[in-house]
Amino acid sequence: MGMLNKIIMILVLVVVVVGVFYMMSDSDGTEKTSNDQKYGSGVADTGSQDVENEIVADEDDIDLGEVYS
């Protein structure tokens, strides 16, 4: 029984540590970049999408957040 508890404890520890590392890698920019999303793995799916992507939309703006929430 004692040994079983130790094994469970080690497993919990491993899961938590792996989980935390996984979350960290999500937030530190190792995820797909915008260019990956935009161009896919190097290229957009179709030529018509490429043509569309060339044009900058009117609503394209930058976001700095609001001064009060």
Add this chain to the structure above:
Amino acid sequence: MKRSLVLGLFMVFVLTSGVFVIAQSDNEATVEIDVETEAEVEVMTESHGAEMRLLQLERRINRAILHMEEIIQFLKDKNKTITELEPIVAEMNILLEEVKAAPKTKSEESVKVFVEIKADAKDLIKQFRDISKALLSEEDKRELKMKFDNIDKTKLEEVKRRIEEKRRMLNADRAKKVLDRMNVSDEELIAKIRSGEVGSSQLKLRLLERYDGLDVSAKESIRIRMKEQFEQRRDTVVDHVKRVKEEHLERQSDRLKERADKLRREGYRVASEKVSVAAEKLKIRATTKVDAEVNAGVTG
């Protein structure tokens, strides 16, 4: 049994805290370049795009300053303490000067300036928001919203007009390149894009119509050439972003030092000292990083 459970939980706590601390210190050492920012700098590989982004940043900073000033006046009228808020506005005004003075051409420097100033502005706005949150009630926020609607937006409108102009120029250049690839010349359309007669949505439709009219081999040829161009731009952006990260500590330290001097000249002694200390810390980290790289080079 109980002892091993407590010990186990303690170990989990210590390990996870350690991981968080390491991750946090890494984040502090690098400038924030999120997916959004990376996408934004993509147009800065063209001159009109670089100018458009810097003007957008200028407009957003200006807007935030106007709102901050309105909030400060509102809180002053209510006899609330605003000593922590005023230096933030002073720093925002320094950022506004910096963005106005930024090189408005397609260059690595303009990308660096955009990324750095944007990150600083976001940080200052967040600081202001966090402090003002405790000072404003829901009723105050409703009142402020109405005040914001009545702010004189002449400056913002002027910058907005210039942003639109740059966007039209950028789209005209890009449309011309797409048409060239289709072996089509349409000066009338290009002129209409420049004058604003044809907007971006309409332009997309017009280009798609032309594209759909092409045969399969022509479409494929365009697709390949555009892929090459996308990759070229992506490489440029990746290279710029990499350099921003590499040089961040040193550059940010210099920028903060200059900002601390300006704040001191404007009479914000406490804020100036705070910024000066931050600059010094970054300088030490930059020196340590360089030393570590030199040592790695010697041993490697």
